[in-house]
Amino acid sequence: MTGTPYSPGLEGVVAGETAISTVGKEGLGLNYRGYAIHDLAEHASFEEVAYLLIHGKLPDGGELARYRKRLAGLRGLPEALKGVLEQLPAKAHPMDVLRTGCSALGAMEPETAEHGTYQVADRLLAVFPAMLLYWHHFHRTGERIETESAEESQAGHFLALLHGRQPDALQRRAVDASLILYAEHEFNASTFSARVTASTLSDFYAAVTSAIGTLRGPLHGGANEEAMRLISRFASPEEAEAAVRAMLAAGQKIMGFGHRVYKKQADPRSAIIQEWSRRLSEASGDLLLYRVSERIERLVREEKGMFANLDFYSASAYHLCGIPTPMFTPVFVLARVAGWSAHIIEQRGANRIFRPIAAYVGPAPRPYVPIEQRG
Numbered sequence: 494m495t496g497t498p499y500s501p502g503l504e505g506v507v508a509g510e511t512a513i514s515t516v517g518k519e520g521l522g523l524n525y526r527g528y529a530i531h532d533l534a535e536h537a538s539f540e541e542v543a544y545l546l547i548h549g550k551l552p553d554g555g556e557l558a559r560y561r562k563r564l565a566g567l568r569g570l571p572e573a574l575k576g577v578l579e580q581l582p583a584k585a586h587p588m589d590v591l592r593t594g595c596s597a598l599g600a601m602e603p604e605t606a607e608h609g610t611y612q613v614a615d616r617l618l619a620v621f622p623a624m625l626l627y628w629h630h631f632h633r634t635g636e637r638i639e640t641e642s643a644e645e646s647q648a649g650h651f652l653a654l655l656h657g658r659q660p661d662a663l664q665r666r667a668v669d670a671s672l673i674l675y676a677e678h679e680f681n682a683s684t685f686s687a688r689v690t691a692s693t694l695s696d697f698y699a700a701v702t703s704a705i706g707t708l709r710g711p712l713h714g715g716a717n718e719e720a721m722r723l724i725s726r727f728a729s730p731e732e733a734e735a736a737v738r739a740m741l742a743a744g745q746k747i748m749g750f751g752h753r754v755y756k757k758q759a760d761p762r763s764a765i766i767q768e769w770s771r772r773l774s775e776a777s778g779d780l781l782l783y784r785v786s787e788r789i790e791r792l793v794r795e796e797k798g799m800f801a802n803l804d805f806y807s808a809s810a811y812h813l814c815g816i817p818t819p820m821f822t823p824v825f826v827l828a829r830v831a832g833w834s835a836h837i838i839e840q841r842g843a844n845r846i847f848r849p850i851a852a853y854v855g856p857a858p859r860p861y862v863p864i865e866q867r868g
């Protein structure tokens with residue numbers, strides 16, 4: 494098989510069909526079930542979008558109200574899960590907390606005929622902020638926070654649990670919009686991972702746990718944290734330009750740039766989150782991070798012909814919402830679980846196990862050598 498052509502990273506390989514979203518397709522751009530991302534980010538709420546992705550249609554007023562109420566009623570943590578979260582180290586990465594919490598919940602509330610696909614999807618969507626912030630507060634202050642709340646939006650619920658007060662209206666809307674942008678993106682690595690796990694007919698929690706593990710890496714979800722570490726190093730746009738120019742000259746990657754699909758076109762989500770970053774910066778009166786980001790973005794575009802992806806301006810936007818940097822990728826989970834759920838459901842609806850083949854590049858067949866004769 495040596496020399497058999499293949500596509501490293503499965504670039505350009507069509508690995509299945511989906512009716513959930515389109516990414517970078519000629520004339521279609523990015524849309525979720527036919528709705529343009531710009532319209533959704535401007536007019537919809539995250540709960541509306543999650544409903545659209547998972548149930549295949551936009552909810553009417555009554556459906557949305559009932560969905561929000563259902564999610565709000567699913568934010569409580571089982572005592573056993575609180576115990577697991579308390580046992581995890583204070584220094585754990587919050588992505589490890591969500592990965593472990595998801596897996597533990599799957600053992601405590603397994604998927605069954607009664608607690609089926611849609612119930613598990615709702616439960617995970619509702620409970621991830623609680624899981625993350627229960628662990629966060631317990632290990633910082635020893636407080637066992639109450640995670641149930643009647644707050645109708647997931648964004649508001651997350652910010653209220655994080656800061657322990659009613660969220661600022663602009664920050665609430667910015668996080669809501671960012672959850673919409675992060676909710677779904679076709680066959681990205683974590684979604685593909687969820688579908689591969691689902692394709693073995695494993696359970697819903699296993700598929701989401703696989704996806705969280707895949708999202709964690711800096712080439713995927715972890716890029717927003719790396720982008721924050723980069724932009725926060727500089728005291729001025731000029732300093733940022735000089736440093737990033739040197740990084741590019743040294744062949745280093747600038748996190749938050751580049752994309753497997755958006756190579757010749759900009760990531761349409763980037764301009765939307767950039768606008769939120771600008772608004773939040775102006776409201777805070779501190780434009781440094783935004784100006785540094787703008788300068789880096791222009792430089793990388795001019796020097797490498799490479800566009801900022803969603804993760805780049807998300808970094809400053811999240812920072813300005815008071816979200817600690819290690820929580821940036823977990824916030825991605827709170828959103829993308831909607832897309833993962835939709836994909837697990839779609840995969841199950843027309844399943845065939847994923848089982849590609851490899852081009853063999855190992856040794857030619859050779860005789861087995863008994864251990865005492867090996868030297």
Ligand code: COA
Nearest residue numbers: 502711712713716745746747748749750751752753802804
């Ligand atoms: N900064 C600088 N150069 C970059 C780059 C970046 N962020 N991303 C890619 N490149 C360069 C590569 O070094 C490579 O150069 P070469 O041809 O001289 O070797 C070329 O662009 C092609 O990149 P490649 O890594 O093959 O692209 P890919 O499609 O396999 O990977 C990403 C896509 C997203 C993983 C990649 O662009 C990346 O690592 N970006 C940074 C992480 C990130 O922001 N991830 C979030 C994605 S939403």
